[in-house]
Amino acid sequence: AQHDQTLFEERHLRYISLLGKGNFGSVELCRYDPLGDHTGELVAVKKLQPNKQSTLEDFKKEVNTLSVFHCDYIVKYRGVCYSAGRLSMSLVMEYLPYGSLIGYLDSYRHNVNTRRMLLFASQICKGMEYLQSLRYVHRDLAARNILVASDTLVKIADFGLTKIIPFDKEYYRVTQPGESPIFWYAPESIGESKFSHKSDVWSFGVVLHELFSYCDMNSNPKRLYMQEIGHNVQGPSISVHLANILKTDWRLPAPPNCPPKVYVMMKECWGYDFEERPCFSSLGNQIETVMQDERG
Numbered sequence: 183a184q185h186d187q188t189l190f191e192e193r194h195l196r197y198i199s200l201l202g203k204g205n206f207g208s209v210e211l212c213r214y215d216p217l218g219d220h221t222g223e224l225v226a227v228k229k230l231q232p233n234k235q236s237t238l239e240d241f242k243k244e245v246n247t248l249s250v251f252h253c254d255y256i257v258k259y260r261g262v263c264y265s266a267g268r269l270s271m272s273l274v275m276e277y278l279p280y281g282s283l284i285g286y287l288d289s290y291r292h293n294v295n296t297r298r299m300l301l302f303a304s305q306i307c308k309g310m311e312y313l314q315s316l317r318y319v320h321r322d323l324a325a326r327n328i329l330v331a332s333d334t335l336v337k338i339a340d341f342g343l344t345k346i347i348p349f350d351k352e353y354y355r356v357t358q359p360g361e362s363p364i365f366w367y368a369p370e371s372i373g374e375s376k377f378s379h380k381s382d383v384w385s386f387g388v389v390l391h392e393l394f395s396y397c398d399m400n401s402n403p404k405r406l407y408m409q410e411i412g413h414n415v416q417g418p419s420i421s422v423h424l425a426n427i428l429k430t431d432w433r434l435p436a437p438p439n440c441p442p443k444v445y446v447m448m449k450e451c452w453g454y455d456f457e458e459r460p461c462f463s464s465l466g467n468q469i470e471t472v473m474q475d476e477r478g
C-alpha cells in the first residue's frame with residue numbers, strides 16, 4: 183500500500199556506518215532519505231546474513247516478534263525493507279544514538295550513580311514484565327543487548343533468540359543450541375536447554391552485576407567465571423565446569439561498592455532452583471524500594 187509506513191524502499195536507504203554484529207546478522211546505521219536531501223530520519227537496519235545457524239525463517243520470526251511489541255522499554259520496530267526481489271529482507275528499527283549499555287557505562291561511568299543504575303534496572307524489569315505478559319522468553323538478556331535512549335531511558339533489544347512459551351508448558355526447550363551465551367544462562371538452560379521466564383530472571387541478575395560493575399571488562403561475567411573454572415579449561419567442557427560450580431553454590435562476587443541490598447537481589451535471581459527465583463514484578467518492587475532508600 184502506498185501509505186504503508188512500515189515498508190522501506192531499498193533505493194532510499196542510505197548506508198552510513200556499521201553499528202555492530204548480532205546473533206544472526208549485522209546492524210547498520212542508515213538514513214531513510216526518500217527526498218534525497220539528507221532530511222530523512224536515521225534508522226538502525228538489521229540485515230540477515232543467512233548462515234548455517236540462521237535462516238530467512240528465523241529472521242522472519244524475529245521481525246514478527248518485534249513488530250507486535252509496543253513498550254517504552256523495548257526498541258521500536260519501524261518496518262522492513264525487501265531487496266533482491268524479496269529473496270532477502272532487512273529489519274528497520276529506531277536508531278538510539280547512545281548505543282548499547284556496555285559502551286555507555288564505559289564512557290559515561292562518572293555521571294551514572296546508584297540511583298541512575300537502579301532506574302535502568304527497573305526499566306529493564308518493566309520491559310521483561312511486558313515480554314512475560316505476552317509469553318515471550320528473551321533468552322539473551324545481557325548488557326550488550328540493552329540500548330541507551332537517553333540519560334534516563336534504556337530499552338531491551340536483539341530478539342534474535344526470543345521464543346514464545348507454548349500455552350501448555352512453563353518452559354521452552356531448545357533443540358540445537360547455537361552460539362550460547364552460557365555465562366548468562368541459568369543452570370537448567372546450561373544442562374537441559376530449558377528456558378523460561380525464570381531463566382530470564384537469572385540472566386537479569388547477571389545484567390544487574392554488569393550494571394553495578396559499570397560493564398568493566400575486567401569484571402565481566404565470562405572473565406570472573408573463567409577465573410573460577412580455570413583458564414586452561416577449553417571448549418565444550420566449559421559448560422560442564424560452569425554447571426558444577428553453580429551446583430556447589432559458587433556465584434559471581436559482589437561488584438566493588440555494590441549496595442548490599444542490590445547484591446541480595448542478584449543472589450535471589452541466581453537461586454539454583456528456578457522456583458526459588460523472584461518474578462520480574464516482585465524484582466521491580468524491590469528495586470523501587472531500594473531506590474527510595476538510596477539517597478543517591
Ligand SMILES: C[C@H](Nc1nc(-c2c[nH]c3ncc(Cl)cc23)ncc1F)C(=O)NCC(F)(F)F
Nearest residue numbers: 201202203204209226277278281282327328339
Ligand atoms: C548488532 C547490534 N550491535 C550494536 N548496535 C548498536 C546500536 C547503536 N544504536 C542503535 N540503535 C538501534 C539498534 Cl537496533 C542498535 C544500535 N551499537 C553497537 C552495537 F554493537 C545490536 O543490535 N546490538 C544489540 C543492541 F541493540 F542492544 F545494542
